Amino acid sequence: MAEGRNQSNIVMFPFMAQGHLIPFLALARQLELRKGYTITIVNTPLNIQRLRSSLPPETCIRLAEISFCATDYGLPPDSENTYMLSDDDGFRLLEASENLESPLRNLLMEITERDGFAPVCLISDMFLGWTVKVANELGIFHSVFIAGVGYSMAIYFSISLNTSLWQTDDEEFSLPDFPEATKIRQTRIPNALKYMDAAEPWFGFRKRQFMYCLHSDAILLNTIEGLGQNGVKYFSRKTGGKPVWTIGPVSSLMIKNERLSSNANSYSEWLNTHPPASVLYVCFGSQSCISPSQMKELAMGLEASSNAFIWVARPPVGFILTEEFRTEWLPDGFEERMKKLKRGLLVHQWAPQQEILSHVSTGAFLSHCGWNSVLESLCQGVPIIGWPLAGEQFFNSHMLEKEVGVCFELREGNTSEVIRHDHIASVIKMVMDKTGKGEELRSKAHAIREKMEEAIREGEGFKGSSVKAMDEFISTATSGKEVSYPPWK
Numbered sequence: 049m050a051e052g053r054n055q056s057n058i059v060m061f062p063f064m065a066q067g068h069l070i071p072f073l074a075l076a077r078q079l080e081l082r083k084g085y086t087i088t089i090v091n092t093p094l095n096i097q098r099l100r101s102s103l104p105p106e107t108c109i110r111l112a113e114i115s116f117c118a119t120d121y122g123l124p125p126d127s128e129n130t131y132m133l134s135d136d137d138g139f140r141l142l143e144a145s146e147n148l149e150s151p152l153r154n155l156l157m158e159i160t161e162r163d164g165f166a167p168v169c170l171i172s173d174m175f176l177g178w179t180v181k182v183a184n185e186l187g188i189f190h191s192v193f194i195a196g197v198g199y200s201m202a203i204y205f206s207i208s209l210n211t212s213l214w215q216t217d218d219e220e221f222s223l224p225d226f227p228e229a230t231k232i233r234q235t236r237i238p239n240a241l242k243y244m245d246a247a248e249p250w251f252g253f254r255k256r257q258f259m260y261c262l263h264s265d266a267i268l269l270n271t272i273e274g275l276g277q278n279g280v281k282y283f284s285r286k287t288g289g290k291p292v293w294t295i296g297p298v299s300s301l302m303i304k305n306e307r308l309s310s311n312a313n314s315y316s317e318w319l320n321t322h323p324p325a326s327v328l329y330v331c332f333g334s335q336s337c338i339s340p341s342q343m344k345e346l347a348m349g350l351e352a353s354s355n356a357f358i359w360v361a362r363p364p365v366g367f368i369l370t371e372e373f374r375t376e377w378l379p380d381g382f383e384e385r386m387k388k389l390k391r392g393l394l395v396h397q398w399a400p401q402q403e404i405l406s407h408v409s410t411g412a413f414l415s416h417c418g419w420n421s422v423l424e425s426l427c428q429g430v431p432i433i434g435w436p437l438a439g440e441q442f443f444n445s446h447m448l449e450k451e452v453g454v455c456f457e458l459r460e461g462n463t464s465e466v467i468r469h470d471h472i473a474s475v476i477k478m479v480m481d482k483t484g485k486g487e488e489l490r491s492k493a494h495a496i497r498e499k500m501e502e503a504i505r506e507g508e509g510f511k512g513s514s515v516k517a518m519d520e521f522i523s524t525a526t527s528g529k530e531v532s533y534p535p536w537k
């Protein structure tokens with residue numbers, strides 16, 4: 049064991065996107081609760097600023113900046129987060145992140161000099177797989193924290209690592225390195241993965257990072273034991289038997305804190321005026337959006353359903369998310385009409401999602417099925433209407449509908465066809481109904497919530513599966529490791 053290793057500094061490095069920073073911050077706060085560890089989150093200056101404003105005053109989590117100049121990579125000035133970028137610039141930011149290798153190495157060496165001992169563990173993002181090289185060089189235990197569920201992330205890794213496997217004309221195909229998964233339909237492959245040959249930079253990037261991830265010392269998944277569990281087998285096999293721990297949902301702590309502080313804001317006041325389980329919450333995560341014509345159909349569908357709703361309605365495809373909202377994107381007079389009738393509340397930038405989902409009046413979530421949103425919904429026993437748009441969301445939505453029974457997909461697969469408002473309205477009515485399919489979805493969502501609560505419960509001689517997994521991870525990570533030299537050396 050290296051000298052000073054018992055004084056544990058855990059360094060965390062999330063990718064620069066809200067859907068990644070949020071679960072990393074939640075994990076950092078979970079780790080902070082385990083006394084005896086110093087937690088340091090590394091990121092670029094503007095993301096550090098954002099993280100700083102999200103931390104509670106009493107925290108001991110440290111934030112460390114590494115410098116990054118967006119314009120050096122052809123990005124607009126101050127672009128440090130995919131949130132404000134077009135898809136093309138988002139890919140450019142991903143590629144640019146590979147250049148953070150030497151700043152990260154320098155930072156880890158500075159931390160070592162300052163503290164007099166090396167960090168004990170580096171937890172990095174799956175898109176920052178290259179950090180494995182740095183950790184290996186410095187003799188630091190490396191772990192990848194994947195903010196998703198095993199089943200979907202295994203498919204995402206498998207199709208990213210083997211283009212030839214799925215570029216077939218067959219309607220369905222199997223993944224030879226993930227036989228536990230049922231056949232995958234072509235229609236479930238998102239465009240960004242589909243129309244791509246191996247020479248494409250985005251394909252090359254994913255393949256490189258995911259290969260590195262498979263050389264990490266451990267994989268952490270933000271889910272509970274038994275949910276998408278066949279993906280755990282995939283990662284265990286692909287890493288040559290390295291530990292794969294399901295430690296989620298890591299956001300449970302934040303949910304509890306946010307509930308405490310949620311009493312008097314305009315959202316809870318509005319929700320308080322509606323009966324229990326009567327409001328539909330609509331949001332497509334931190335950065336996905338729908339086409340302009342689809343946006344109008346969704347508005348018409350919400351109106352036709354006669355159901356109350358909160359909709360995080362941001363600019364449609366083709367516009368930057370931070371752009372000022374234009375009424376022309378919605379049917380004439382829609383927003384004022386909904387407001388006057390107290391039927392619908394539109395949010396144009398950022399909603400306190402966990403707080404809305406935890407309110408007793410929220411009855412269902414129309415979601416793109418990003419994994420953070422899924423967990424936040426199920427932690428509150430709120431069923432989902434699945435409208436996947438990108439990434440592994442199609443696999444999440446499929447698993448949640450077919451295996452878990454807590455989701456009803458608005459449509460199957462990835463198509464550019466506009467979903468008509470009458471279909472949207474009828475699905476909303478069915479899912480919000482207190483009987484039939486709506487009741488079935490709600491009762492299964494409650495059952496999953498109980499499983500999640502059990503996984504993170506601790507006390508009176510009992511430890512849930514996620515608590516045990518976290519214990520094992522910490523004990524393995526902090527017991528020191530032999531420095532192994534990976535194949536790229």
Ligand SMILES: O=c1ccn([C@@H]2O[C@H](COP(=O)(O)OP(=O)(O)O[C@H]3O[C@H](CO)[C@@H](O)[C@H](O)[C@H]3O)[C@@H](O)[C@H]2O)c(=O)[nH]1
Nearest residue numbers: 067070195333334335360398399401418419420421439440
């Ligand atoms: O108005 C908003 C919008 C979003 N959120 C939060 O932002 C996060 C969004 O995360 P997620 O639902 O996972 O969506 P994305 O931001 O799209 O997440 C990316 O990262 C996820 C985790 O890796 C993947 O599952 C997704 O496919 C990928 O798009 C959640 O914590 C939400 O609570 C808010 O608080 N308010």
